[in-house]
Amino acid sequence: MANFNTHFVVGASASAGISGVLLSMEIIAPTEAVMAFLLGTFGSLMPDVDADNSKSIGIGFTIISFLVTILAMFIKSSTYSIAEMLIMAVVIFSFIRFGLISIFRKISRHRGMFHSIPVAFIWGIVTAIVMHLMFTLDGLVSWVYGLMVIFGYLVHLILDEIYSVDLGNRRIKKSFGTALKLFRLRNSSDIYQNILIYISLFALMSIAPDTSLVKEALFSKEAWINFQDVLLPYDGRWFFH
Amino acid sequence: MITRYKFIIIITTSILLFGCTPVSELKPSTVKPPIITSASSLDYGYPPQRYKEKIKRYFSNKLSRGAISKYTFSKPHRAFKRKGLAYGGTVSWRGWLVDVDISTPSRTGRIYSSKPYMVLFKGSVIVEDILGRNHKLLTRVGR
Numbered sequence: 001m002a003n004f005n006t007h008f009v010v011g012a013s014a015s016a017g018i019s020g021v022l023l024s025m026e027i028i029a030p031t032e033a034v035m036a037f038l039l040g041t042f043g044s045l046m047p048d049v050d051a052d053n054s055k056s057i058g059i060g061f062t063i064i065s066f067l068v069t070i071l072a073m074f075i076k077s078s079t080y081s082i083a084e085m086l087i088m089a090v091v092i093f094s095f096i097r098f099g100l101i102s103i104f105r106k107i108s109r110h111r112g113m114f115h116s117i118p119v120a121f122i123w124g125i126v127t128a129i130v131m132h133l134m135f136t137l138d139g140l141v142s143w144v145y146g147l148m149v150i151f152g153y154l155v156h157l158i159l160d161e162i163y164s165v166d167l168g169n170r171r172i173k174k175s176f177g178t179a180l181k182l183f184r185l186r187n188s189s190d191i192y193q194n195i196l197i198y199i200s201l202f203a204l205m206s207i208a209p210d211t212s213l214v215k216e217a218l219f220s221k222e223a224w225i226n227f228q229d230v231l232l233p234y235d236g237r238w239f240f241h
Numbered sequence: 242m243i244t245r246y247k248f249i250i251i252i253t254t255s256i257l258l259f260g261c262t263p264v265s266e267l268k269p270s271t272v273k274p275p276i277i278t279s280a281s282s283l284d285y286g287y288p289p290q291r292y293k294e295k296i297k298r299y300f301s302n303k304l305s306r307g308a309i310s311k312y313t314f315s316k317p318h319r320a321f322k323r324k325g326l327a328y329g330g331t332v333s334w335r336g337w338l339v340d341v342d343i344s345t346p347s348r349t350g351r352i353y354s355s356k357p358y359m360v361l362f363k364g365s366v367i368v369e370d371i372l373g374r375n376h377k378l379l380t381r382v383g384r
Contacts, residue, residue, distance in 0.1 A: 026305075026347070026348065071327050074327050074328060075327060075328070075329060078329075132376075132377060132378075133325065133326050133377060133378065134325050134326050134327040135325050135327055136324070136325040136376070136378055138371050138372040138373050138376065139372070139373045139375075139376070140372055140373065141372075209376075209377065210373060210374075210375055212373075212374075213372065213373050222354060225352060226347065226352065226354060229347050229349050229351055229352050230347070230348070230349065234349035234351060
């Protein structure tokens with residue numbers, strides 16, 4: 001399997017490429033493209049949070065702790081004093097960064113369902129819902145951010161699968177097929193886990209933002225025409241417009 | 242033991258995740274405003290005056306090539322919008338909403354693409370625009 005640096009470099013490069021294309025197609029604004037790039041890169045590191053000693057789990061939980069802490073401060077900023085907010089921030093941050101992380105380490109298993117396609121979609125949909133309902137972003141931008149997380153996540157899974165094929169020795173490692181999977185059925189508890197994951201996926205989809213804008217912007221005939229329109233220099237003059 | 246512990250954690254997390262999301266309240270509807278019906282039409286103010294001209298001027302400054310775009314307007318209707326849940330979720334705006342379709346040429350000028358916007362007015366002043374025909378935090382009330 002690929003190491004942290006490989007996941008970071010490939011995830012960031014792929015996310016930068018996609019963000020650039022979306023910017024060029026005028027689907028998102030420059031500031032939104034930066035955010036899309038960051039979310040794609042974050043998504044490409046997320047699957048390894050189930051590895052107890054990986055860098056990803058530390059980075060992932062630090063970012064989540066910061067986000068939740070900042071969110072709580074936003075909500076309470078009009079009622080709490082600075083001292084109360086400071087205490088609240090320390091408690092929330094410590095609870096998530098040092099408390100939840102140890103529970104998560106106990107219950108998670110590396111290359112379990114965290115390395116799977118449906119979980120990639122769950123994270124993406126959660127991102128879209130948070131952006132839409134928490135921060136009032138419109139349906140298009142919320143979904144672009146959600147899709148960037150899914151994209152980064154899938155890049156990670158594909159990279160893991162690529163690294164499980166040893167081209168030099170012409171053999172397939174034991175880890176092949178454990179990353180890019182739709183379900184996992186190794187023991188009885190896996191069945192409950194799979195059912196819960198798919199129920200969560202459909203339940204989240206029912207409260208997700210409207211998909212019509214993103215379908216039209218990215219997955220329609222018009223989107224393809226728009227892409228072709230900006231793919232090559234329209235006047236045939238390369239670099240001298 | 243760990244499997245049982247894990248199962249309990251998954252169930253609890255799922256319940257918390259869905260329990261914290263006010264699904265039914267956020268669906269856009271055209272039925273009626275919530276508790277504030279008695280404050281009724283006065284709270285929404287008067288319909289915006291010369292709204293087409295104002296919207297065109299607004300998007301001319303905001304969108305690239307907005308000045309040469311083609312606009313299609315709906316009639317104004319009342320609506321209200323809540324703040325994001327990160328900011329408390331209370332009603333942040335109540336006024337008049339105009340749906341606009343803006344057909345903008347691409348930067349090469351070879352194709353036109355149309356996007357729907359909702360323009361929110363307070364009196365005759367534009368306070369915000371939202372891409373799309375609906376938003377889960379926005380409720381249309383009627384004319």
